[in-house]
């Protein structure tokens with residue numbers, strides 16, 4: 190049972206000092222969670238701390254590989270709007 | 282100087298901002314108590330006069346943030362990007378200290394070190410305060426300042442005051458949680474992500490408490506607000522009153538920057554930015570309540586140099602690694618340079634005092650009662666600093682906009698002509714650049730510079746803007762005043778008709 194940091198991470202450092210298990214460490218190209226240390230914050234906090242502060246949608250996934258903060262959940266930007274804007278800007 | 286101050290104080294309905302201070306004997310800060318004026322006298326970000334002479338730098342040591350704002354995208358970092366909060370190179374406290382010493386030794390005009398991001402300085406207290414601790418010891422002649430969203434402010438006030446940080450900027454966009462809920466989707470508070478109105482309520486409470494605590498400790502507090510049309514634009518007048526009552530010494534209203542390509546909520550959801558006229562009107566409305574800051578350039582979190590310029594590329598990590606710094610010697614040289622600057626400033630102020638050319642003698646401009654009213658004139662100026670008309674039009678990346686009227690000459694604000702982008706082929710062709718320039722010159726009828734090529738001259742004329750290169754190296758205000766007099770004498774100010782390059786609504 191462990192959370193995982195994936196490619197969307199922008200290396201903002203916010204999660205690292207909050208982890209009660211000291212499981213998070215800087216690495217290239219992005220921060221990582223040591224699966225052996227991560228406790229999913231069980232018993233320490235009601236919300237897994239890394240996922241509670243991470244500003245980037247889909248940068249942290251749970252043990253099932255599901256994004257804890259799915260697209261749209263933090264910025265409020267509907268994913269369709271984001272996709273449309275990307276396509277529009279990319280086509281210029 | 283004292284005459285001028287009395288004059289401003291005796292005209293409270295005009296506010297301290299109706300006369301320009303650039304290069305002149307007074308400025309919007311002249312209503313402040315002497316102790317505060319001493320403190321901000323050579324701070325380029327707070328003193329309108331000082332920004333012509335002194336430099337500032339920001340170090341990017343604070344990556345983490347504890348809130349989300351709808352005008353910010355934490356993913357964005359383009360090397361050509363110069364929006365506030367954006368940064369290319371993240372530094373450790375040790376690297377930051379090294380960089381500050383290198384810059385201070387090489388740019389002796391540097392007086393201020395700020396930590397502003399790219400996240401929130403107080404969401405990274407170890408990195409931010411660690412940098413300050415070391416600098417307070419190694420470079421005591423440098424002023425320290427930080428800017429924060431205020432969420433973590435109350436718990437750090439004690440140490441901020443102990444470290445002798447002399448200015449703190451708090452970004453306060455609202456004092457009403459219902460408005461806040463439209464600006465902040467979430468905050469991280471007490472180990473939870475808190476959303477909606479509740480989040481705004483906590484944030485506002487912490488900001489206000491932090492402001493009160495800092496003022497009680499004698500630390501100068503400036504308030505920044507982002508003007509978001511339809512969200513908080515009207516409300517900011519109330520914010521201005523509240524923060525002034527609590528003891529903030531300056532209120533800086535900045536325009537929202539929102540473009541779809543920035544990937545922010547506002548950018549993507551079509552929230553528009555205010556235009557120059559709207560921004561100016563709101564700044565004027567708030568100025569009735571307190572000093573406003575009109576020369577703010579909304580710097581990047583790693584900006585280095587005079588306001589409006591960024592010499593960061595000269596001081597990258599690998600470059601400072603090879604620099605040998607003798608700070609004791611540098612400090613001596615810095616003291617000499619600062620003394621020279623102060624001598625120049627006193628001389629400029631004295632020139633104004635003697636009347637001379639520098640201020641429009643208001644009595645001359647006072648119209649006989651029977652005549653139709655004279656309209657004000659907006660003049661854009663290309664300047665490299667020192668308060669002089671000393672820049673080639675083609676080199677201008679921003680314009681200083683002055684308003685001349687029967688009341689005198691006043692500084693309105695600095696407008697970027699490069700659309701927050703350093704250029705490069707990917708960022709737009711000549712046409713895009715021209716439209717950015719014309720947008721910056723919106724409402725201006727004269728463009729004052731030291732030199733200008735034939736092509737641009739014709740293009741400006743075609744757009745209804747009169748280029749003028751007759752005052753190279755002259756003090757800006759004297760030149761603007763002289764132009765206003767010429768227009769008056771030529772009867773061009775009686776014309777009630779709106780100028781061709783009119784302010785768009």
Ligand code: SF4
Pocket residue numbers: 192207208209210211212213222226227228229230237238239240
């Ligand atoms: S879930 Fe908790 S324990 Fe696991 S990495 Fe995140 S903060 Fe650390």
Ligand code: SF4
Pocket residue numbers: 194197198199200201202203204205220239242243244245248249
């Ligand atoms: S908070 Fe999110 S984006 Fe920031 S370092 Fe941690 S995982 Fe990466």
